[in-house]
Amino acid sequence: MKIQLAIISDIHANIVALDEVLADIKKSGATQIYCLGDLVDFAPWGNEVIDRIQEKNIPCLLGNHDQRIAFDEPIIPLPHHDAVETANREIAINLSKKEISSSHKKWLSTLPYNLELTFQVGDRFRKILLVHASLHSNDEYVHESTPKGDLLVDLHRRGIDVLVMGHTHQAYVQRAEEVLFVNCGSVGRSKEKDKKASYVLVTLTEEGIDTTIVKVDYPVEEVAEAIYHSNIPDFYGDFLRAKDK
Template identity: 50%
Template sequence: MIQIAVFSDVHGNLPALDAVLEDMKKRGIRQKFCLGDLVDFAPWGNEVIEKIRDLNISCLMGNHDERIAFDFPVVPLSKHSEEETEARFIAIDHSKKHISEANKQFLSELPFHLKLNYKIGKKHWNIQLVHSDLSSNDMYLYESENDNVFMDMLKESQSQIIVMGHTHLSFKKSLDHSRWAINCGSVGRSKEENRMASYLILTLDEEKMTPEIIQLNYPTEETVRGIYESGIPDYYANFLKNEKTILS
């Protein structure tokens, strides 16, 4: 049996990342992979990057990482309210000013996607890791997506399992007896109602793969206070507090 942990979308939330890494440690999980988006929306972008680097955790380049690494312009998204659009511009500008040049260089060198192959007995498990899609790190794919979309991705990557992040909403979707599309959720900016830090454990043996979404409490008040005390808009602190005024 092999267990691997996959997580995504930390978004500068160091207290949430620490909680997730500590849970993995308690479970004895040594194989860890991050699907990107280390920065923006909470004030510990540098610290998050450095922890991922120092722990030698394999990490993909998320759309926010790419934007900060290469100073790409911010494009408004139609799904966002006027309030969130304004807050997003300010938060990303904050990262552009505060992420160190060495950490921007680290982000610029991250791989776009990663394919894993684990052999257990005679069984090969091919697992495709993406931030959001094989060709884009900014594609929103939800559980409601037609199964054929995920089946096409698996066919293109020649994998049985594809794991993604980006939407901040976890799901496990069995496409048939051996193929899966899974979203590991978000560590640092969950859009699920409970706002808990989420990550994925895949348990592999010769006969089957078992996916488990882990959701953890963490000291949210520490992150909220850190945002309030930074130049990041209060919008993101209020989001984590899950106040009724929050827009998704």
């Protein structure tokens, strides 16, 4: 017996990438899909992405970008952004605040910050914790190089086997003290060199837990052109087209 989950994150209003990923998941045989949030900002289809997640009845967390739009929170500059990205980010987020429908903002405001799943596979129980960024904050970056000691204390206390995250837009799988740390990367705004959409498959069996990061091609140029023909700063189209950053 096995249970296979597909987990996606960080769509960032890129409906083209999302539809390609959902089609790939359908072929994978996964029986359940979960989303870790950040549905909005940086591409032209924020409302359409929310519609698609709702249509597919995909359980979804509240990402930090969703949180900012849902509750009209201020835009705080990030220390790792230069002046150019900071200015373009403010324009793009303010555009989302204006264009995301009131009904979608209301729906976003109801989403949970995390989701703990417990599955029985044969005689074994497997526990998976889904978060957008980390256990402690919706804005914390947990990279592969980040020390895991503080997180492990909480994960051991809760009996978690797998922690699945997004937020960094960089996928990885790492084992620390029998806990799997999994970042499923980004569907719509990858920060990896290939700029492919990514998601993760988690397969649960009595024997163990297997994780696979899946990369999906999509027409990046089409999305970049749509950005250039919208009110979103060209910065975000240029970012998608750049293969080296």
